[in-house]
Amino acid sequence: MEDNLLTVKNLQVYYPVKSDTIMGKPNYVKAVDGVTFDVRRNEVFGIVGESGCGKSTLGRAICRLEHITGGTVVLNGVDITNLSNREMRPHRKEVQMIFQDPYASLNPRMSIFNIVAEPLKIHHLADNKAAMTDTVLNLLRKVGLDYYHANRYPHEFSGGQRQRIGIARALAVAPSMIIADEPVSALDVSIQAQVLNLLNELKRDFKLTYIFIAHDLSVVEYISDRVGVMYLGSFVEVGNKDKIYNAPLHPYTKALMSAVPIPDPKAQRKRIILQGSIPSAINPPAGCKFHTRCQQCMEICKTVPPKRYQVGEDHYVYCHLYDDKIKEQEMQKTK
Amino acid sequence: MEEKIQGKNILEIKDLHTYFFMDDTVVKSVDGVDIELKKGATLGIVGESGSGKSVTALSVMGLLMGTRGKVVEGNILLDGKDIVHISEEEKRKLRGNQISMIFQEPMTSLNPVMTIGHQIMEGLLEHENISKEEAYNKALEALRLTGVPRVEKMMKEYPFQLSGGQRQRVMIAMALVCKPKILIADEPTTALDVTIQAQILDLMNNLKKEIGTSTLFITHDLGVVAEVCDDVVVMYCGRVVEKGDVNSIFYETAHPYTKGLLASIPHLGEKSQTLTTIPGNVPNPKYMPAGCKFSPRCSYATEQCKNEEPPFFDMGNGHLSKCWLCAKKGGQA
Numbered sequence: 001m002e003d004n005l006l007t008v009k010n011l012q013v014y015y016p017v018k019s020d021t022i023m024g025k026p027n028y029v030k031a032v033d034g035v036t037f038d039v040r041r042n043e044v045f046g047i048v049g050e051s052g053c054g055k056s057t058l059g060r061a062i063c064r065l066e067h068i069t070g071g072t073v074v075l076n077g078v079d080i081t082n083l084s085n086r087e088m089r090p091h092r093k094e095v096q097m098i099f100q101d102p103y104a105s106l107n108p109r110m111s112i113f114n115i116v117a118e119p120l121k122i123h124h125l126a127d128n129k130a131a132m133t134d135t136v137l138n139l140l141r142k143v144g145l146d147y148y149h150a151n152r153y154p155h156e157f158s159g160g161q162r163q164r165i166g167i168a169r170a171l172a173v174a175p176s177m178i179i180a181d182e183p184v185s186a187l188d189v190s191i192q193a194q195v196l197n198l199l200n201e202l203k204r205d206f207k208l209t210y211i212f213i214a215h216d217l218s219v220v221e222y223i224s225d226r227v228g229v230m231y232l233g234s235f236v237e238v239g240n241k242d243k244i245y246n247a248p249l250h251p252y253t254k255a256l257m258s259a260v261p262i263p264d265p266k267a268q269r270k271r272i273i274l275q276g277s278i279p280s281a282i283n284p285p286a287g288c289k290f291h292t293r294c295q296q297c298m299e300i301c302k303t304v305p306p307k308r309y310q311v312g313e314d315h316y317v318y319c320h321l322y323d324d325k326i327k328e329q330e331m332q333k334t335k
Numbered sequence: 336m337e338e339k340i341q342g343k344n345i346l347e348i349k350d351l352h353t354y355f356f357m358d359d360t361v362v363k364s365v366d367g368v369d370i371e372l373k374k375g376a377t378l379g380i381v382g383e384s385g386s387g388k389s390v391t392a393l394s395v396m397g398l399l400m401g402t403r404g405k406v407v408e409g410n411i412l413l414d415g416k417d418i419v420h421i422s423e424e425e426k427r428k429l430r431g432n433q434i435s436m437i438f439q440e441p442m443t444s445l446n447p448v449m450t451i452g453h454q455i456m457e458g459l460l461e462h463e464n465i466s467k468e469e470a471y472n473k474a475l476e477a478l479r480l481t482g483v484p485r486v487e488k489m490m491k492e493y494p495f496q497l498s499g500g501q502r503q504r505v506m507i508a509m510a511l512v513c514k515p516k517i518l519i520a521d522e523p524t525t526a527l528d529v530t531i532q533a534q535i536l537d538l539m540n541n542l543k544k545e546i547g548t549s550t551l552f553i554t555h556d557l558g559v560v561a562e563v564c565d566d567v568v569v570m571y572c573g574r575v576v577e578k579g580d581v582n583s584i585f586y587e588t589a590h591p592y593t594k595g596l597l598a599s600i601p602h603l604g605e606k607s608q609t610l611t612t613i614p615g616n617v618p619n620p621k622y623m624p625a626g627c628k629f630s631p632r633c634s635y636a637t638e639q640c641k642n643e644e645p646p647f648f649d650m651g652n653g654h655l656s657k658c659w660l661c662a663k664k665g666g667q668a
């Protein structure tokens with residue numbers, strides 16, 4: 001069997017928006033703009049970035065919930081990029097999603113039993129009613145709920161419990177991969193820890209692979225094996241978690257890491273404060289998209305988008321600073 | 336530091352009870368809270384959702400009219416003067432002038448059909464007897480203080496033209512323009528991205544040094560508390576469970592709830608297999624447990640905890656904790 005469960009190559013998701021002039025060319029919001037990465041079996045791939053960087057769109061595009069403009073998504077050896085909805089159906093069992101808002105992602109008029117049983121019905125995974133009941137109650141127990149919860153409705157549950165229901169629903173079809181889009185950001189810290197521990201347990205028990213999307217860097221570090229840092233639709237740095245967190249190389253990753261508040265009053269803080277905010281994705285800056293806020297910006301960054309440079313085993317960075325030739329030229333220019 | 340400790344309390348909340356009178360029940364959102372804010376200091380109020388931290392802030396602001404909430408008992412002293420039992424007219428004179436507030440949602444707390452300039456000037460024109468021109472200049476100055484670029488242009492712009500971070504800066508300018516005695520910041524950075532949050536925290540720290548505002552900083556993020564607060568109050572179920580200076584709270588944590596909170600956040604750069612969790616949920620305010628409100632979730636709970644609510648025990652240096660365990664550790668009631 002192949003090592004990679006998922007391979008994403010140069011993925012693009014563009015949304016057309018109104019053009020500036022009536023007859024003009026349509027503008028595009030480049031929500032995801034050339035993203036390449038792969039996810040290995042039984043690992044957790046974390047995607048971090050600030051709001052509007054395209055991390056949710058990326059997650060949804062992998063599930064084919066967004067129209068893919070370009071690039072390829074290969075899941076379990078099958079190219080699912082251009083499959084029709086009908087052809088896609090059997091593959092949907094493979095990837096399931098957990099959504100951010102546990103208040104909006106459960107149908108308020110369905111009982112918990114029906115919510116968790118629905119995917120089983122759609123994919124014809126239960127032979128008879130007894131088997132279905134059995135599976136559903138098992139799933140509820142797995143995520144830390146009780147059998148008597150099955151007949152209740154979503155409004156009777158707290159945020160943390162609802163997120164557990166969402167997890168049970170995702171597990172119902174026995175997927176190999178779960179895409180969790182900000183699964184704990186709507187929860188209080190004490191509940192957040194419960195859900196994170198649950199996700200870790202389930203990963204072990206069901207041999208799951210996760211793509212974990214979040215803006216909270218400490219949460220992503222806690223749960224992930226490998227991490228991709230996104231900025232304005234593209235990755236700026238991808239690789240092994242320890243490398244990204246202990247020795248970040250891209251100026252954006254460095255600033256992002258230094259901005260996280262440390263829960264320790266005596267901690268030494270060397271904070272890099274980025275100026276300004278994220279530019280619009282309609283007209284992203286030319287060259288390296290980060291150059292407008294980068295403190296190490298060079299001439300070349302303003303015009304030429306950086307390539308992917310390998311800087312270590314399983315550690316890639318998209319930044320001209322790590323191209324020796326370019327760096328040398330720049331040094332001479334400044335002299 | 337020494338001076339601050341001996342310095343006067345600018346705000347004292349004494350035994351505050353704020354209840355909400357619903358159709359069938361009374362929800363005791365704040366049930367006996369004592370908080371002291373020292374002059375020139377930043378006091379963090381920490382707690383999970385529903386712990387009563389925002390209702391405490393609204394009680395101080397006198398912003399409960401129009402809701403079913405009411406301060407039923409207790410005093411709030413601003414500079415020694417009671418501000419609970421005064422007329423609505425007098426409260427109006429305090430709000431925005433002596434006490435101002437920064438709200439959580441910079442997206443929804445600005446008026447969408449008023450220019451930024453007008454919104455900042457509004458408070459000045461209301462409270463101070465000055466001309467429009469003077470107000471404009473003061474507003475411009477306040478906005479400049481918050482570090483936004485192209486200040487003059489922004490005065491004429493509308494909220495939708497600004498980003499989240501810029502709007503929060505405008506909120507800060509509005510709050511500070513009348514030079515209030517105290518500033519209440521209710522989750523001022525929660526809706527912002529980390530890099531923008533870093534900018535705002537930095538700004539608030541600088542403003543504290545420059546104008547010496549005393550701030551009540553409400554947040555659920557212990558990382559933010561560690562960065563900006565001098566003192567901390569931890570709230571649970573409408574009560575203060577632990578308070579003290581920031582170092583005692585983080586390094587000599589006494590209350591099991593605070594310990595649980597600190598243990599359940601993943602730390603950057605630390606490897607751990609499983610996070611410690613606090614089991615269960617915050618109890619429903621309609622069905623509050625007897626005794627210590629945290630006892631059903633506490634792993635150290637004894638029979639005494641389930642029946643008797645603990646008083647504050649002094650752990651030294653003004654560090655108080657409401658837990659029976661602390662009595663055994665030598666705390667003085």
